[in-house]
Amino acid sequence: MTTPGEFYQRDRSVHPPALTPNYKTSVARSPRYSLISLQNSVSEITGPVFGHNDIDAGDNDLLTNYAKAGESPIGERIILHGRVLDENVKPVPNTLVEVWQANAGGRYRHKKDTYLAPIEPNFGGCGRTLTDENGYYYFRTVKPGAYPWRNMVNNWRPAHVHVSVFGSSFVQRLITQCYFEGDPLIPICPIVQTIPDPDAIEQLTAKLDLKASIPLDTIAYRFDIVLRGRRSTLFENRLEGN
Amino acid sequence: MPQSLEYLKETPSQTAGPYVHIGLAPGAAGFQIYDQELGQDIAGPNAKGQRIRVEGLVIDGTGSPVKDVLLEVWQANADGVYPHPEHAGHESVEEGFRGWGRVITNFETGEWAFDTVKPGALMGRNGQMMAPHINLWIVARGINVGLNTRLYFDDEAEANAADPVINVIEWEKRRETLIAKRSERDGETVYRFDIRLQGDDETVFFDI
Numbered sequence: 001m002t003t004p005g006e007f008y009q010r011d012r013s014v015h016p017p018a019l020t021p022n023y024k025t026s027v028a029r030s031p032r033y034s035l036i037s038l039q040n041s042v043s044e045i046t047g048p049v050f051g052h053n054d055i056d057a058g059d060n061d062l063l064t065n066y067a068k069a070g071e072s073p074i075g076e077r078i079i080l081h082g083r084v085l086d087e088n089v090k091p092v093p094n095t096l097v098e099v100w101q102a103n104a105g106g107r108y109r110h111k112k113d114t115y116l117a118p119i120e121p122n123f124g125g126c127g128r129t130l131t132d133e134n135g136y137y138y139f140r141t142v143k144p145g146a147y148p149w150r151n152m153v154n155n156w157r158p159a160h161v162h163v164s165v166f167g168s169s170f171v172q173r174l175i176t177q178c179y180f181e182g183d184p185l186i187p188i189c190p191i192v193q194t195i196p197d198p199d200a201i202e203q204l205t206a207k208l209d210l211k212a213s214i215p216l217d218t219i220a221y222r223f224d225i226v227l228r229g230r231r232s233t234l235f236e237n238r239l240e241g242n
Numbered sequence: 243m244p245q246s247l248e249y250l251k252e253t254p255s256q257t258a259g260p261y262v263h264i265g266l267a268p269g270a271a272g273f274q275i276y277d278q279e280l281g282q283d284i285a286g287p288n289a290k291g292q293r294i295r296v297e298g299l300v301i302d303g304t305g306s307p308v309k310d311v312l313l314e315v316w317q318a319n320a321d322g323v324y325p326h327p328e329h330a331g332h333e334s335v336e337e338g339f340r341g342w343g344r345v346i347t348n349f350e351t352g353e354w355a356f357d358t359v360k361p362g363a364l365m366g367r368n369g370q371m372m373a374p375h376i377n378l379w380i381v382a383r384g385i386n387v388g389l390n391t392r393l394y395f396d397d398e399a400e401a402n403a404a405d406p407v408i409n410v411i412e413w414e415k416r417r418e419t420l421i422a423k424r425s426e427r428d429g430e431t432v433y434r435f436d437i438r439l440q441g442d443d444e445t446v447f448f449d450i
Contacts, residue, residue, distance in 0.1 A: 004328075010449060015255045016386035023257075025384030028303035029439050035449040036411055041366040043377050043392075044450045046326035047316060048342035056277055066275055087249050096280075100265025110261045111272035112310075112349070124275045126265045162258065162265055170316045171450050175381055175388060177256040191257060194386050200254040226250045 005233035006040040007171045008087055014203075016194035023190045024151050040171065045230075047170040050096045050130060059128045062101075062141035066124030073123035075104030075142025079212060079220040080178070083135045084165060087229030091135025092172075097225075098128040098164040099139055099178075106147030106157075115147055140218065143180065151190055158185035158192065165225055172227040179205045180221060255388065258381040262312050263346060270346050281345075284315055284358040286338025291320025291362070295432045296393065296422065297355035300347070300380060303440030307352025311382040313345040315356060322362030322374070360395065360431075366406050373401035373408070380437065390448045393435050396421045411446055419445045 018030035038044065058065055063072055080099070084092040102108045102125065105117035109125050123142065131137045144159050160177045167173065179186050186192055186205065195201050203226075212220035263271040269279055285293075300308040318324045318341065325335040335341075347354045358376075366372040376393040394402050402408055402421065411417050422433035437445045 011252060012449070014251050018386060020386060023384070023386070026257075026386060027384075028306075029308065029382065029384035030303075030386075031389070031444055031447050032303075032440050033416075033444055033446075035447050037449045038407060038410065039367060040450070041372065041407070042324060042329055042364065043316070043318075043366075043372070043375070046324040046329055048340060049326060050280070054278065054280060059276065066273075085250060087252060089248060089250055098265050100261065108261045108264060109271065109273055110264050113261060124264075124268070124273060126268055126275060128265075128276075162256075162262070164258075164265060170377055170379070170390075173314070173379055173388060174253060174255060175258045175262075176253055177259075194256075195254050197254075200251070203251065203253055204256070226253045228252055229249070 005231045007045065007169065007228045007230045009037075010228060014195075014197055014200045016196070020190075020194040023194050026194070044171045045169045047166060047168060047173070050094075050166070052130065055128050055130065060137075060139045062123065062125065062127045062139060065127060067122035071122045073103065073120045073142050075120070075123075077140070077218040078143045079138060079140055079214070079218050080161060080206065080223060081136070081138035081209075081212060081220065082222050082224040084131050084137065084167075084225045084227060085135055086167075086227050090229070091131070091133075092167055092227055093131055093133045093135055095131050095168065096128065096166045097131060097137045098126070099141075099161050100126040101141065101144040101161040102147055104142050104145050106145035117145070117147070146185055155190060156185055158183045158189050163223075163225065165227060167227040174225075174227060176204060176225075178223045181205050181207050255386060257383060257386050258312065258388075260310050260383040262310070262381060266312060267344060267346050281314070281343045284317070284340060284343035284356060285319075286336065286340060288336040289319060289339050289359045290336060291359040292431065293357065294360050295355055295357050295430055296376070296435055297353065297432060298435040298437060299352050299354070300382070300437045300439065305441070307347075308382055308439070309347055309349055309352040311347050311352075311354070311380060313354060314379040315343045315345060315358070316377040316379070317341050317358065317375075318361045318364055320359050320362050322364030363401055370406040371401070371404065373398050373405040375405075375407075389439075390450045391437065391445055392420055392448070393433075394421050395424065395433060397424050416446050419443055
């Protein structure tokens with residue numbers, strides 16, 4: 001009899017290091033000492049549990065969740081969908097996925113964003129959903145615009161949607177960004193390029209998914225998310241002792 | 243031909259950026275959208291145990307407060323039980339005790355605070371008791387991968403001295419960076435926990 005055990009060690013080679021000087025803010029916000037590695041205890045293999053009482057059914061539709069009745073935000077109508085899997089290719093069901101993004105002009109609805117592109121009155125820019133029993137999730141939104149930021153004087157972020165995922169345990173907690181296939185800003189973005197491995201960057205790039213598009217209505221992009229997987233406990237003691 | 247191992251690779255992390263509040267705490271970004279924002283009440287009204295407030299700053303390598311940080315909290319209840327199906331005894335956790343919360347900083351000062359109950363001690367690996375602690379996860383602009391740390395309590399000196407995680411830290415001086423300092427204010431118990439991302443007295447961060 002095998003039971004789920006510890007999570008696989010995080011493969012830090014797919015993630016950005018803490019100190020990435022071309023992304024200037026990281027210089028003063030990155031630890032100088034090495035992380036201290038811990039074997040999983042119950043504090044790590046558990047995590048918050050969310051249910052359908054926590055969110056509303058329409059929270060995953062960014063075309064309507066902040067729009068006035070009968071109105072709709074300006075922009076390219078897209079479906080962003082995919083599966084949340086673990087490293088063992090197993091679906092991660094009932095997990096909370098949260099997204100946030102700028103509007104079609106690259107402006108965020110945030111009191112700290114002063115970019116001159118206007119706020120869209122019918123667009124909030126955030127959504128959330130729970131994956132189904134197959135790990136599947138979907139959002140409807142507008143494709144965000146690129147925007148400038150103060151790093152080097154002429155840096156522009158590629159179009160992106162920020163994505164936050166929980167998994168079933170605190171060790172799987174992940175925040176990332178989803179980019180869009182073919183965007184020429186991807187290879188020259190200092191934040192994207194904090195990731196050393198080109199294949200890992202490719203993994204953050206949503207693919208145009210014509211088969212999931214709704215003709216004459218909404219175009220689709222596919223973005224699968226992989227969280228850490230866990231071992232089966234074959235020969236070992238339980239995490240909490242015997 | 244060798245067989246292949248059919249594992250996927252974890253999705254790479256990216257910084258949460260300066261506007262993380264839009265997605266995770268939209269009220270702080272300046273607008274109301276959801277009927278219920280998640281993570282605002284960690285312990286709930288029915289929680290047993292001692293009510294406490296935890297507060298502090300996240301400080302960067304120049305000594306300045308980080309004003310756009312978001313922290314997440316994960317803790318057991320006063321009996322040392324997590325509200326999670328894999329923790330034995332989880333059925334006994336008080337209704338409404340989530341054990342998880344989100345905390346954002348004051349945009350002007352960088353100060354953050356959260357109200358909860360003090361967690362209990364609990365069994366760690368190999369039958370060793372872990373001292374009461376709160377797990378923290380820190381994201382912000384400039385932080386490429388969320389940082390994990392643990393908050394312990396200075397009035398649990400005996401339990402801390404035996405804690406298996408604290409004792410993994412070879413440098414005894416660095417252990418002190420994980421210990422929150424207790425004080426009383428207007429009848430309330432407050433623990434101060436400043437997190438230093440870099441430099442002198444850099445907080446210990448874990449690869450969990």
